[in-house]
Amino acid sequence: MFNRNATPQIxxxxxxxPDSFSDGGRYSTLDAALRQVKTMLEEGVDIIDVGGESTRPGSNPVSADEQINRVVPIIKAIHTDFPDLLISIDTTLSSVADAALQAGARIINDVTAGLGDAKMLPLVASCGMPIILMHMQGTPKTMQDNPQYQDAVTDIKRVLQQRIDAALNAGIQPGNIAIDPGIGFGKRTRDNIDLLAHLDQFVDMGYAVLLGTSRKRFMGSICHVSEPEELVTATAVTTALGVIAGVNMFRVHDVKANRQAADVAWAIKQAQ
Structure with missing residues (x-):
């Protein structure tokens, strides 16, 4: 499913x-969600990642039933109106993932890399769908409470390799696995910068790589801005750098700017 050598995907x-850090409550109705999907398609999106639980720092977990009530009607509507559009479900719970897949989702994006629910990896293996395994230190509630690493890149690569091995042992095909270093998830600013400076090391692990920096707080501290919406340009810079490093998927709020950044960087990379 994942093609490491394809044109970068947005x-x-x-x-x-109701409570995501940047856009909570904006797309909770069916009409608003479908309008946003249409806009993102016009701007060049490749995948829509639907989430029913905020994973911002300090957030509390949401029950499976509540997540299903939030995401399934919207996934069904997107799949009906845009049947060729790839839909990803952003969840850590196998029951939510299963319901979303039945509604039309085709990718599972798990910020716990299967650690949040022992049934997740077996579900993914049984249905043959692809999964994105992300690194997170701690939980969303506690992850920014003094995270520590001996060496962020080495430590996170080791954990991701463990999760890759667990996915393979569960029966998931290598081509159905992507990894995400988890920018902002239990990382200090210097850890995030270190990860961005060494994205090629994650690419060299041999799997598709997703980068998710969109509007993240650590960039605000560098740019001296406090509003997430002011970090569109900063996000696009990381997208361009990621393309050059070999990253091929970018999870973003602002499709147009990042589509342009990815396309220009890709053209430069091809010329190299």
């Missing part, structure tokens, strides 16, 4: 939650 974020 994954548009569609949070159907």
């Amino acid at each position: 994954m548009g974020i569609l949070n159907v939650t």
Whole structure:
């Protein structure tokens, strides 16, 4: 499913939650969600990532039933109106993933890399769908409470390799596995910068790589801005750098700017 050598793909974020850090409550109705999907398609999106639970720092977990009530009607509507559009479900719970797949989702994006629910990896293996395994230190509730690493790149690569091995042992095909270093998920600013400076090391692990920096707080501290919406340009810079490093998927709020950044960087990379 995942093609490491293909043109970079833009994954548009569609949070159907009341409390996400940047866009909470904006797309919780069916009409608003479909309008946003249409806009993202016009701007060049490749995948829509639908989430029913905020994973911002300090957030509390949301029950499976509540997540299903939030995401399934919207996934069904997107799949009906845009049947060729790839839909990803952003969840850590196998029951939510299963319901979303039945509604039309075709990718599972799990910020716990299967650690949040022991049934997740077996589900993915049984249905033959692809999964994105992300690194997170701690939980969303506690992850920014003094995270520590001996060496962020080495430590996170080791954990991701463990999760890759667990996925393979569960029966998931290598081509159905992507990894995500988890920018901002239990990382200090210097850890995030270190990860971005060494994205090629994650690419060299041999799997598709997703990068999710969109509007993240650590960039605000560098740019001296406090509003997430002011970090569109900063996000696009990381997208361009990621393309040059070999990253091939980018999870973003602002599709147009990042589509342009990815396309220009890709053209430069091809010329190299």
